[in-house]
Amino acid sequence: MNTLYKTITALTLLLCSSLPLLAQSTGFNEMVWHDEFEGEGAPDPTYWSYDLGTGQGGWGNNEVQSYTNNSSNVRRSGGKLVIEANKTNGAWTSARIKTQGKYNFTYGRVEFRAKLPKGAGTWPALWMLGESITTKGWPACGEIDVMEHVGRDPGKIHGTLHTPSSYGNTVNTNSTTVSDYGDSFHVYAAEWTPEAIKFYVDNNLFYTYAPVNKDAATWPFNDPQFIIINLAMGGNWGSDTRYETNGLKNGIDPTLNTARFEVDYVRVYQTFSELKLTGPASVNPGAQNLTFKASNVTGATYTWTIPNGATITSGAGTSEIKVNWGTTAGQVKVQMNLNGQTYQQELNVNTTKTPVGDAFLIEDFNTLPATKLNSSGGTFDFSHENSALKVSYQVTNPNSLPQIIYTLTEPLNMSGYPVLAATIKTRNESKNVLLRIDLVDETGKTTGTNNVFTLTPLIDDNEFYTYHFDYKNLYGTGSGQIDGTKVKKIRILVNYGILGSAGNDVFWIDQFKVLQNTPTVPNRPSHLKLTKSTNSVTLNWQDNASNEESIRIFRSQSQNGPFTEIASVVANAREYTDAVIPENGYVYKVQSVNSNGTSTFSNLVASNAGLLSIKQEYDNQQVRVYPNPCTGDFNIQLNYTLNVKDIRFYNAFGKEVAANITQDTTNLLRIKTDVAPGLYFCHLHTQESIIIKRILII
Known part of the structure; x- marks a missing residue:
């Protein structure tokens, strides 16, 4: 399809066969792309887009039609592509579709099975342009016109090349005759190799282009080309001079009101190399x-x-x-x-796994799923502790996107269960823990827009907290969207990006669940703390719910209960004072309530630290014992401000033994002992827990 019109007088060196010959088409035997135009409606947008309007100067050819994407001009119908030019109030509309940016190829056989429109002034074309047209322009990109026909010359089928050495009214062309072009379907094809381009109708060769000297001027055909199908009306070549008016290239049979161009299929073949x-x-x-x-x-x-x-x-x-x-x-x-x-x-x-019920458990970490876990961008240590995954990490470069990947056993269909519930705890001793959770689908696409699942506010009261996020708006084909029917991985970013900080810390994951909807029960209170006076205990907490109706206060004389509700305070309250003598020993917890149910309990606090459970954290990197092993004297380094209330020293049989403990600095304790060699345990009592460190004395 001539995109510009220019008469060229200089001949280029070429080899041309003008006699119809049977094709020797044996090399291109694998169909690598095709569109059979099955179905009804618009052309498949996976393959095709549109040129619209009149372009520059009637698409460079003084054509009279305006291209649209209206179904009256272009559609799939009855297993065919139909491009129909229509005259309305004297103005012509038609269509031009192309695979530019969607499909292109280099070398091979392209064939179209088509029935052409009749009538003077019609100008259908099946052709290709180089993808480099956007950078090199035309004709430097090269153009291969597999089939062109002008209605003023019925049945004469043209195969044509446009190159920098010959374009517009090019000399690189030849033709053959198809008498029933408008009544029957015929196969129009071109075979393109590094040596030549050959043109066929119904496998009869009628033209070969093979210039002796191949350079950018004569052979711009070593790069990908995309496919175009269009029906023009009038124009420099399509116009019939008998019907032209006012010197315009508008020569169209005045009795013609519509012209129909049908394409049965487009197929591209290349040489088979390997089975796919x-x-x-x-x-x-x-x-x-x-x-x-x-x-x-x-x-x-x-x-x-x-x-x-x-x-x-x-x-x-x-x-x-x-x-x-x-x-x-x-x-x-x-x-x-x-x-x-x-x-x-x-x-x-x-x-794929399809969830059932109100909630579906992905992973409860009752065992360490080592084969499902991978990490990158930092140093991560995975261990199993109290039926949870413990993650100890060291990040040196937040911009390397430190991350943990949990791979599901089988893809999960989350389309009806878009809410991920992640139950996680941390003490956030570094005060820099930053976590974000993304989903990854089977193709590797990852969720990520301005709305992402960041664990904010981070609940760092050393008890598990369940965070929820609804991914429903991140299902789709756009940027940052995934196929929600085939979720394959959960990605956890750790201290990442410009907001991340280098350092080390620990967090635990208890479980991942998916839900149909975000829960309507309130979030639990957190960071419950206790202050004592002579005759009372005052509780303070962080209120994490916006939908609570009240907050209940519970008390026991043992961390194992039974707990009794002692009070209920109004929604959004953050303090309660209990008139008791602290030394009598009490354990407290609080809970948010609304008409839909109750939250889980807050962390526990006690008026006597001995009432709380022992947190055995032998591998806690924030509390370091050295030297270990030792001969009896050792140090305890606290890498953060830890309010240690008491320190006890026990042998392997649980018997307390004497030790001389001095505090050298705020965060350094020195311990001197005179005991027999063996394994010993140092208990550090805080307000909320007891941390145990093991010491081997030799």
């Missing part, structure tokens, strides 16, 4: 009409093997099958025989 197999990597149990495709090679035979419970519904023995899946994962195999050689490929297909 494509299809879904994961499917829903019982999924219907799944498509699996092998390389479509002319002359090959195919044998398919599918898992038990699956059924081939169509295509057995061909390169493409439709399958109704069963309930289990399995392997799809294809064997291809070609010219006495056998090729084979396999595709592992997982079944």
Whole structure:
């Protein structure tokens, strides 16, 4: 399709065959791309976009039509692409579709099966342009016109090249005759190699372009080209001089009000090199009409093997099958025989997990899922502690995106369960813990927009807190969106990016769940603290709920209960005073309440630290014992401000032994002992816990 009009008088060196010959088309035997225009409606947007309007100077050719994307001008109908030019109130509209930016190829055979419009003034074209048109411009990008026809010269089919050495009214062209061009479908094709471009109608060769000297001027055909289909009206070449008025290129038969151009298919073939197999990597149990495709090679035979419970519904023995899946994962195999050689490929297909009930548990970390965990961007140590995953980390460069990847056993369909519930705890001793949770789908796409699951505010009262985030708006095909039906990984970013800080700390993950909706019960209070006076205990807490109706206060004389509700305070209250003598020993916890239910309990606090459970943290890097082993004297370094109330020293049998303890600085304790060699335990009592460190004396 001539994009500009210019008469060239200089001839280029070329080899041209003007006599129709049978094609010797044996090299391009694998169909690598095609559109059969099945279905109804607009052309498939995966493949096609539109040129709209009149372009510059009637698309450079003084054409009279305006291109639209209206269904009256372009549509799929009855398994065909229909481009219809229509005259309304004397003005013509038509359509031009293209694969620019969606599909292109270098070398191969492209063929169109088409029926052309009739009528003087029509100018249909099946052609290609170099993708480099946006950088090099035309004609430097090269143009291959597989088929052009002008209605004023019925049945004369042209194959044409436009290059910097010859363009517009180019000399690189030839033609053949197809008498029933407008009544029957014919196959128009071009075969493109590094040596030549050959043009065919119904596999009859009618033109070969093969310049002796191939350079940028004569051969801009070593780079990808995209496909164009259009129907122009009038213009420099399409206009019929008998009907032109006012010197314009508007010569169209005045009795013509519509012109119909139909394309049955477009196919691209290249030379087979290796067997490929494509299809879904994961499917829903019982999924219907799944498509699996092998390389479509002319002359090959195919044998398919599918898992038990699956059924081939169509295509057995061909390169493409439709399958109704069963309930289990399995392997799809294809064997291809070609010219006495056998090729084979396999595709592992997982079944997706579809949640049931109000909530679905992904992982409870009752055991350490070591094979499901990977990390990068920092130093991460995974261990199992009290039925939770303990993560100890060291980050030196937050910009390296320190992260943990948890890989699900099978893809999870979260489309109906978009809320992720993550139960996590930390003491945030570094005061710099920063966590964010993303989902990754089967293709590797990761959630991420301005709205992400950041654990804010971070609850760092050393008790598990459940954070919720609804990913529903992050399901889709846009930037930062994923396929919510096939979630494969959970990514946890740790102290990352410009807000992250270098350092080390610890956090625990108790479980991941998915829910249908964000819970309506209130979040639990946190950071419960206690201050004592002579005759009372005052409790303070952080209120994390905006939908509570009241807060209940519970008290016991043991951390194991029983707990009794002693008071209820109004919503948003953050303090309560209990008139008791602290030395009598009490343990407290609080809870938020609304009409939908109650939150989990806050952390515990006690008027006597001995009432709380012992937190055995032998590997806590924030409390360091050295030297260890030692000969009896050792130091305890506290790397943060820890309010230590009492220190006790025990042997391996649990008997307390004497030790001389002095505090050298705020964060350094010196311990001197005179005991026999063996394993000993140093208990550091804080207001909320007892931290135990092991010491080996030699």
